[in-house]
Every structure is written in structure tokens, then in C-alpha cells.
Amino acid sequence: MRDGLAAYDVAMTGSQRLRIVPSQFAVDHLPNSTFPEDDEWIALVRAPEGLTVIREAPAWAEGEIWKGFYGEAGGLDTPGTLAALVGPLAESSVPVFVASTFHADLVLVPAHRLEEAVSALRDAGHRVAE
Template structure:
């Protein structure tokens, strides 16, 4: 399978990945900027949002940077996430992936941002600042 070349936008905000108790209410503090995702699972309420929106005292993993995949594809189109994740994974970088109806998002540790961007470009993807 030939993987597509993608257009990605690096979002300007630093993001946080948080784990709240499964019985927690959906937070009203996530803000409206950047990438925001709230997912309830049996053992957690997972929250991704701009780090600046997180109230003091909430534990999580901070310092993540998000690439938004701007190449639109159908929900059943194969290879989009793989095309973005493969060069990063093969280089040993961890990636946190989120998908919405229209877009996919890749979050990488901010300390690895420069390397991640270089790997994406070397794989034939276009990366711009958002």
C-alpha cells in the first residue's frame, strides 16, 4: 500500500494529557483553543487540552505539541494515520493519536518536536505553523 503525503499544521499551544477518575464530570475548563478531547472509558475520563487551561492540582502529562492532519480523508480511507505515525514510530518517538470526524491529531513530546517535524518532512509530508 502506498502511503499518502500529508499536509500537517503544528498548533501553537502546548497541550496536556490528563487522566481523571471515571466518575468525574466532563470538565468545563478545557477552553476553546487548540485540540480538546474528552473521552470516557470504564477506568478513566481522559482529557487532552491546552496546558494553560488545566487548573492547578490536576495531574497529568504536560509539554505535548500537536500536529493537525489537514489532509481530509474519508473515515474509512486507509493509511492516513499510518503515514503520519510510521516515520515517528520507526525513529523511536512516542505518539499520542486523536481522531475526530474530520481530522487526525498527532501529539508528540515537546522535547522531541524538532526531531518529529524533521522526520515528517523527510517522509514527504508538508508541515506548517498554525
């Protein structure tokens, strides 16, 4: 296990069980929208600068494609759960985009960096099912 932030976070929250979501995703920004025109979205975040939309991306999609990790439910009152995941990815310089749910976090990484992300998370003590 690496030292620093990742070691601290895993010690605080324990090893997490993660699965790789079989879908691939696209993250879009719609600057002048408050809601997408279709219902093909997975998650929405509305902010002053517009709408961010996470969608399932078709196999033929162009642009940045993301793969997702989803963990077991940790609960809203468990501190450090998300930090324990993004810390090791940051240490490995793997970009992330996160959508949180009531039960867990969907942590997206660029599809071409998936193997690197899996290695970083496993090295930090997490269990990743493929």
C-alpha cells in the same frame, strides 16, 4: 525517505499536509470521572478505567507538555492516513497520543521532541508547516 512501514504508508495514502497547532497541550487521566468539572478541554475519551482529557496547557504548566500536528481532511474512508503519520514517528522512537475527529487526526508528540518529529515526518514525505 526511509524504507519499511513509512514508505508503504506514504505510498498508500500520499504525502499529507500538516500544520503544527500553535497551542500546547496536557493529557490528563481522571480515573473516577465520567466528565470533567470544567469546560476547558479539547478532547475527551471515556473508557472503563476513567476519563482521558486533552486540554490546552498554559505556558506555566508543569508535567508533560505536548505539541500537535493536524492534517488536511482525509475522510473516514481513506485507509492508512493515521498509520502514515504514526509509522515514521514510531520508527524515530517519538511517542504519540492521538485524538481523531471526523475530518482529521490530532497527533500529539512531547513538546521537547517536536523538532525530531517534524524531521521524521518530512523525511517520510509529509509537508509540515510551522
